[in-house]
Amino acid sequence: MSVTKAQYNQGDLLQFQRSLDRKPQLFVITEVYTNSRGAMYYKTVWVEKGEKDIYDIGDLDDSMHVTLIARGQR
Numbered sequence: 001m002s003v004t005k006a007q008y009n010q011g012d013l014l015q016f017q018r019s020l021d022r023k024p025q026l027f028v029i030t031e032v033y034t035n036s037r038g039a040m041y042y043k044t045v046w047v048e049k050g051e052k053d054i055y056d057i058g059d060l061d062d063s064m065h066v067t068l069i070a071r072g073q074r
Helices: 058-062
Strands: 013-016 025-034 040-044 052-056 066-070
Touching: 040 058, 052 058
Parallel strands: none
Antiparallel strands: 013 025, 013 066, 025 040, 040 052
16 A cells, blocks of 8 residues: 655645635644545644634645645744
């Protein structure tokens, strides 16, 4: 089984904007992990509301609505 590297890392700041007439939303990757089936996931916190959500790597990495704003530093 091959391991896929995550496109984003913990601490990365991203912007989500579904359409140009909507306000962009910022979120931070708080954790990158692999579930028991071997699928990669991101845990995120939305900056404006402090909401937590989980995104499947396929949904986030392939989304044309997500833009990397800044890489997190260790």
